[in-house]
């Protein structure tokens with residue numbers, strides 16, 4: 001079944017790119033072009049990626065790691081806080 005009709009990209013192709021390491025719609029776009037024309041397929045691609053396993057960042061979040069890195073207060077320049 002086609003996910004992206006603009007570039008004739010199938011659901012299977014998106015899954016293959018995801019299994020090869022593409023974790024985001026942008027990475028799927030870089031690999032296949034899907035989502036780079038009308039954009040109507042991006043939500044479907046996001047949905048497929050949301051169910052796919054293998055994305056290191058997603059796997060870390062599932063394991064309970066912080067989704068966003070924390071920076072110690074001492075490492076932030078005072079000028080950046082003003």
Ligand code: FES
Nearest residue numbers: 004006037038041
């Ligand atoms: S359907 Fe994917 S860019 Fe148009």
